Amino acid sequence: MASRTLRIDGLTRVEGEGSVKLQVRDGEVRSAQLRIFEPPRFFEALLRGRDYTEAPDITARICGICPVAYQMSAVHALEDALAIEVPQAIRDLRRLLYCGEWIKSHALHITLLHAPDFLGYDSGIAMAREHGAAVRRGLALKQAGNAIIAALGGREVHPVTVRVGGFHRVPHPRELAPLAERLRWAREAALETVRWTGAFEFPDCERPYTFLALRHPQNYPFNAGRIVSNQGLDIPAQVFEERIREHPVRHSNALQAELLGTGAYLTGPLARYSLNFERLAPIAREAALAAGLGSRCTNPFRSIVVRAVEVLHACEEALSLIGRYEVPAQAACECEPRAATGMAATEAPRGLLYHRYDLAADGTIRLARIVPPTAQNQAAMEEDLRRFSGEWLSGPTEMLRRRCEQLVRNHDPCISCATHFLRLEIDA
Amino acid sequence: MYPAPRKTRLAVWKFASCDGCQLSLLDCEDALLELAEVLEFAYFPEALSRPVRGRYALSLVEGSISTPKDAERIRAVRRRSDHLVTLGACATAGGIQALRNFAAAGEFVAAVYAHPQYIATLEHSSAISAHVPVDFELRGCPVNKLQLLEVISAFLRGRRPAIPAYSxxxxxxxxxxxxxxxxxxxxxxxxxxxxxxxxxxxxxxxxxxxxxxxxxxxxxxxxxxxxxxxxxxxxxxxxxxxxxxxxxxxxxxxxxxxxx
Structure with a gap:
């Protein structure tokens, strides 16, 4: 019977190298594979034998798009190992830094990577010819996020001030004042971006995802909270590995994760939003509802609107943090190495990022384990391809190809991140 | 009326890396659309679909060579590029992943792989210049975006980039x-x-x-x-x-x- 295989080699407008393979038989999609062939860089192996103080700078190099996320998960996991409680002022500054990364990363994805799909262009640069104002607004938003990172971290990519226990240097309030000025503009631009993306046309694709994200008693989650799902999971990061298993698959250079007893799950903006809607700043909540989102979102194409809502929230949050900023009494807590294990999960722009470190008594890293969001989302992305691509099988192949690329791009995969964690899982 | 001169074709290539150096190009927010006036972004998969095939006046290369396939690919890139500039520590010195070069043979592979047969990887991570001639190496992990703009401007005007080599x-x-x-x-x-x-x-x-x-x-x-x-x-x-x-x-x- 009619059977065909569709391959999309070299996915574009994603970070890193991947491809899609669909197998179709009798007009039905039988299998869908997201193939990741980015060369692995062995971070977990090269962290062994390094000093614990080096982990934030080394793991930042896993991803140039979300280095702050790696630094945050690393310092929180190491502080867990060393039983360090950082004061609220340091937590606030970390949150501000993370706001910068969310704004930067989301604005990049919305403007240059994702929006061209909805408006029918091959790139943000091509889109700029007819949508110049929107592209310039998106780039300026991205720049506002970068300005936060540079002010706190010294530079936009791989910032240099984050350390276990706090910061190498904390800013003077007068350094943050110009940021506030810029963020007031950014908040308006973000609001405009929510309206702009909310007016795009979305295919009617809904499915019942298992969502997984952090949840905190008061805040929309960045650095802190328990890991929860919409299926009743509610655990601290310390038992993450007991509930989530990763396994190698033949077609990918990244491991796939599954939630034991549930299977594939999704982490990232859709999950964060759906599990934490009521924790959003009021301005972000209102904008979301006005843009046609409910308090949950299960249409992956609408993730572009959710990202815009998160940018708006991050601008509001950053303004509030800057408004009440006081220089912390100490830039960093004293750290005393000891033999211990520590774990932490934080919310990278693309979703939950888990780190674990086993330390020797002198602070040498004996073992590192890192589970990035894109590896966790692989199975869910393949499920999206299986569920939704059938709709476009009867149309032109070019349309099908574009839609499949979009199905992957919806989740903003960071393939560079996902690949570097091939780990030893012995098949007994 | 004369036709507008053809824009200089730029290509951005990625090998083993974190994407941070090519992101620095997108981080030139203010200059990005101006650059697009004088340059054709002919191949830049992270930012655009539909590459323009053919020759490129300037290829910017991010990442190190760590697989047999990439060792072949960089030679093909060189053949199609008038000028080739490496961006950052991975492309210029092998990057953090070159730490495997100091480990005993096979140690990293054995430590990390469950099914090494699924993946081809080289024992070493090496700089681009170990494989093909390079016209200029821009340093940094990541590169400084102002230096990146200087390098692009220099190649557009046919001069050497003014990048200091002092300490x-x-x-x-x-x-x-x-x-x-x-x-x-x-x-x-x-x-x-x-x-x-x-x-x-x-x-x-x-x-x-x-x-x-x-x-x-x-x-x-x-x-x-x-x-x-x-x-x-x-x-x-x-x-x-x-x-x-x-x-x-x-x-x-x-x-x-x-x-x-």
Missing amino acids: LCIECKSRAHTCVLVATRQACLGPVTQAGCGAICPGCHRGCYGCFGPQETPNTTALSDALAALGVSRAALQRLYRTFNADAPAFRRESERHGE
Whole structure:
């Protein structure tokens, strides 16, 4: 019977190298594979034998798009190992830094990577010819996020001030004042971006995802909270590995994760939003509802609107943090190495990022384990391809190809991140 | 009426890397759309679909060579490029992933793979210049975006990029930072590291960790002696030279003098 295989080699407008393979038989999609062939860089192996103080700078190099996320998960996991409680002022500054990364990363994805799909262009640069104002607004938003990172971290990519226990240097309030000025503009631009993306046309694709994200008693989650799902999971990061298993698959250079007893799950903006809607700043909540989102979102194409809502929230949050900023009494807590294990999960722009470190008594890293969001989302992305691509099988192949690329791009995969964690899982 | 001159074709290639250096190009927010006026972004898969095939006037290459397939691919890139510039520590010195070059053969692969047969990887991560001729190497982990704009402008005008090869100390002094090595006795690679980042680490009260790689003719021996006198252990000295530019010859040689 009619059977065909569709391959999309070299996915574009994603970070890193991947491809899609669909197998179709009798007009039905039988299998869908997201193939990741980015060369692995062995971070977990090269962290062994390094000093614990080096982990934030080394793991930042896993991803140039979300280095702050790696630094945050690393310092929180190491502080867990060393039983360090950082004061609220340091937590606030970390949150501000993370706001910068969310704004930067989301604005990049919305403007240059994702929006061209909805408006029918091959790139943000091509889109700029007819949508110049929107592209310039998106780039300026991205720049506002970068300005936060540079002010706190010294530079936009791989910032240099984050350390276990706090910061190498904390800013003077007068350094943050110009940021506030810029963020007031950014908040308006973000609001405009929510309206702009909310007016795009979305295919009617809904499915019942298992969502997984952090949840905190008061805040929309960045650095802190328990890991929860919409299926009743509610655990601290310390038992993450007991509930989530990763396994190698033949077609990918990244491991796939599954939630034991549930299977594939999704982490990232859709999950964060759906599990934490009521924790959003009021301005972000209102904008979301006005843009046609409910308090949950299960249409992956609408993730572009959710990202815009998160940018708006991050601008509001950053303004509030800057408004009440006081220089912390100490830039960093004293750290005393000891033999211990520590774990932490934080919310990278693309979703939950888990780190674990086993330390020797002198602070040498004996073992590192890192589970990035894109590896966790692989199975869910393949499920999206299986569920939704059938709709476009009867149309032109070019349309099908574009839609499949979009199905992957919806989740903003960071393939560079996902690949570097091939780990030893012995098949007994 | 004459037809508008054809724009210069630019290509951006990625090998083993974190994407941070090509992101620095997108981080040139203000200049990006202006660049698009004079350059055709002909191949840049991270930012655009539908590559333009053919020859490229300037290829920017990010990442190191770590698989047999990539070793072939970089040769094809070179054949199609009038000029080839490497971006950052991975492309210029093999990157942090070049730490595998110091491990016993097979150690990293064995430590990480469940099914090594699924993946082809080389024992070494190497610089682009180990495989093909390179016209200019831009340093940094990540590169400085202003230096990146200078390199692109220089190639557009057919001149050499004005990128200083002196040490970070020059940059640090010109910014009037207090010397962290002298005043706070912290280990600092500034005296042997190429300038370019803006001396941001000393500016944040910490020692330079060498992400721009060795300066021209660095005196690493003298620096190691000074650091040892401050009480930096042999193991710590080795780690200091072995980070993002571990396989740059001057840092590799110096690191081999230390260790447990």
